[in-house]
Amino acid sequence: MKFQNKSWIEVSADSDFPIENIPFGIILPDGYKPQVATRIGNTAVSLSVLSDYGYFDDLNIDDMSVFCEPVLNGFMALGKKQTEAVRKRLMELFNHNNSQLRNDRGVVDNALFAISEVEMLLPVKVTDYTDFYSSIEHATNVGKMFRNPENALLPNWKHLPVGYHGRSSSIVVSGTGILRPNGQLKPNDTGRPVFGPTKQMDFELEMAFITGKQTLLGESIATENADEYIFGMVIFNDLSARDIQKWEYVPLGPFLSKSFGSVISPWIVTLEALAPFRVEGPKQNPPVLPYLQTKGPENIDINLEVLLQPLHKNPDTICRSNFKYMYWNMRQQLAHQTVNGCNINVGDMYASGTISGTEPGSYGSMLELSWRGEKPLKLSDGSNRTFINDDDTIIMRAHCQKEGLRVGFGESVTKILPAKKN
Amino acid sequence: MKFQNKSWIEVSADSDFPIENIPFGIILPDGYKPQVATRIGNTAVSLSVLSDYGYFDDLNIDDMSVFCEPVLNGFMALGKKQTEAVRKRLMELFNHNNSQLRNDRGVVDNALFAISEVEMLLPVKVTDYTDFYSSIEHATNVGKMFRNPENALLPNWKHLPVGYHGRSSSIVVSGTGILRPNGQLKPNDTGRPVFGPTKQMDFELEMAFITGKQTLLGESIATENADEYIFGMVIFNDLSARDIQKWEYVPLGPFLSKSFGSVISPWIVTLEALAPFRVEGPKQNPPVLPYLQTKGPENIDINLEVLLQPLHKNPDTICRSNFKYMYWNMRQQLAHQTVNGCNINVGDMYASGTISGTEPGSYGSMLELSWRGEKPLKLSDGSNRTFINDDDTIIMRAHCQKEGLRVGFGESVTKILPAKKN
DSSP: OEEEEEBOOOOEOSOOOOOOTBEEEEEETSSSSEEEEEEEETTEEEHHHHHHHHTTGGGGSGGGGGGGGGHHHHHTTTTTHHHHHHHHHHHHHHTTTTTTTTOOHHHHHHHEEEEEEEEEEEOOOOOOEEEEOOOOHHHHHHHHHHHGGGSOOOOTTSOOOOOEEEOOTTTETTTEEEEOEEEEETTTTTOOOOEEEOOEEBBEEEEEEOOOOOOOTTTTOOEEEEHHHEEEEEEEEEOOOHHHHHHHHHOOOOOOOTTEEEEOOBBBBBBHGGEEEEEEEEOOOOOOGGOOOOOOOOEOOOOOEEEOOOSOOEEEEEEEEGGOOOOSOOOHHHHHHHOOOOOOOOEEEEOOOOOOOOSSSGGGGGGHHHHHHHHHTOTTSSSSSOOOOOOOOOEEOOOOOOOEEEEEEEEEEEEOOOOOOO | OOOOOOOOOEEEETOOTTTTTOEEEEEEEESSSOOOOOOOOEEEEEHHHHHHHHTTTOOOOOOOOGGSSSHOOOOOOOOOHHHHHHHHHHHHTBTTOTTTTOHHHHHHHHHEEEEEEEEEEOOOOOOEEEEOOOHHHHHHHHHHHSOOOGOOOOOTTTTSSEEEEEEEEEEEEETOOEEEEEEEETTTTTOOOOOEEOEEEEEEEEEEEOOOOOOOOOOOOOGGGGHHHHHEEEEEOOOHHHHHHHHHHHTOOOTTTTTTOEEEEEBBBHHHGGGGGGEOOOOOOOOGGGGOOOOOOOOOOOEEEEEEEOSOOEEEEEEEEGGGGGGGGGHHHHHHHHOOOOOOOOOOOEEOOOOOOGGGGSSSSHHHHHHTTOOOOOOOTTTEESSSOOEEEEEEEEEETTTTEEEEEEEEEEEEOOOOOO
């Protein structure tokens, strides 16, 4: 295996977590309390321990207790000036040329954990959650399937980043098993709905950003200021029950078809770590209203993949997509969210909507990959899938790569468990 | 003025807050910190002070610090056994036959405030917010206006309590002024949307319940257990910008048209205080699926009214309705919300949807009262309204009355302020 040598912690060349990343998460080491941490290679580093030993003492941190909180909300609320100072300090401390911490063996022994020895917790108490619908390829695919193939996009789609409020309570961290939900289904051949487990269990490949700065009711965020409010990003698996959705969603939108579990990756990668991977977004035509105009590069080149793993089998890659395809970017989403004066909080989560590319192999949901069940996917174990089976595991991965630098998110892993008998 | 004489605190006969009510709220007395309180007549009573002086010492309260928190979440999380014990203790302490507290003048001087001397704060940190659509009269009116007069209800409406996730950050307390929101409007005569203040500012007369007990992801609440989870209720003004809503809401539901401010009354009236006013709900036909079946009396007889007050003018009553009209009841709403395993938290808010009756004077929104602007309302100052003007104040009131007992909610008061220039 090839290793990078920028840090005195081993980092393999294909790791998502080189010293240039320094994401933030919440670890639960066996026998300890939850605490704020970062990850370098396959090593988790407790910021709680480092702060106890004074390694952040000269950074003018308003409140050192944020490092021993069980969520990152307090840490994020310190503001980017302070959180970026912590990130830069960590880059210094773990640089291979710096022996200060490396030689402080007592601290190293307490602060560093093998990633396999810690449980990763939900990194943020989600205050509000919005799900956008910002991939033109996804919206077009869905429009073709369920509405009009000739006129797949609704009239508002190119004028505003369509979105809806989602359920924040059921956002969980990678590794959480999710029960197949029960609900009302309306088969085409019955006059009345029936009750039972969804037969169309699906994922949606999304990325989400988390806000680290609040506004007050009545305030709006201009696109050019949006980055100040975006702390970082995670992978977001927006699990969806398509048959429940189809019956319930008119006229007020998706509800129980989306609120039984949404699964995020555990490490929040900061917007600053993603800066080297900025790219221009697609040209928007017709031109958008002034409050939605942005100057590039406003998108981010993030390689995405989805793997499906049947029980006791090898995983198959079933989708490769990229975040850079998004028609509406994060700055526009945040400007739109607040243009009416809606206030945001530290800990809000804003998901992108399913990220599909132009090719069938880049579609970000089973609904599109199997084209509503008409084209089953063949897996390497010989089985077929139109939607997700019980005991299947969905693995989503995301990373940026450019000129030898790789910065990534790790994984969002979700096993679907059989429905409860009601 | 006639007074009741059940308490040694004066309570006028038409007060919403007799000793049988004992609602909970958060007061901010001048010069003090926010604290948990109740209200009797026009007197606010600090439970923080009473707990300091030992008046709850024998009630086995898990954590006395909840009384000095700035929201009721901690108090509610004690569980109904403890919160009801506090409520009953307050009924005893303020009973006119009980002189214990009455003669403890030092405590009385510290704990009691004239309601006019305290600021009322948002009583709960709202964890998630759902808005249902459970009035058949409202759904029928809207269906007639925007879809098909012959077939006003969509096929799912009588089979499940339609609802959608709303924005929790912008739920504020009565008295908060709300700016007319800016947003995208799509006049019929233009090909493209324009940006500006809504021209169709509306209210929706709703009630909301707040949960005081959590579930875990994967758990469901049966209708017969729902009352255990419902702590109490408030008046809910679901402000709506109809022109923004019309353009944005397909296909994922209302978004910015509803997230610029929702206004609740400050006192949470417990489900137990409302028990004497239970009534049978309307017969549901077709029969609902087993998980939605309830045994009566499942509705509550709550008289509702909306007043509109132009600047420097007298208020006019423009709507009288009743919560007992609801087709879907709260037990069904909570069972439906959780049937897919969606977890609930202490502090969730569940609004009813607009509560309209059968008569035009009972419609719970300007949209219905003015029938989409076709029938302007004439106010007593001689002016007309199709929607809400700048500087208009919307006042919502709610109370139960039966055999000489009146238990009420007070008011939700909202002044609409001119839009910000963007």
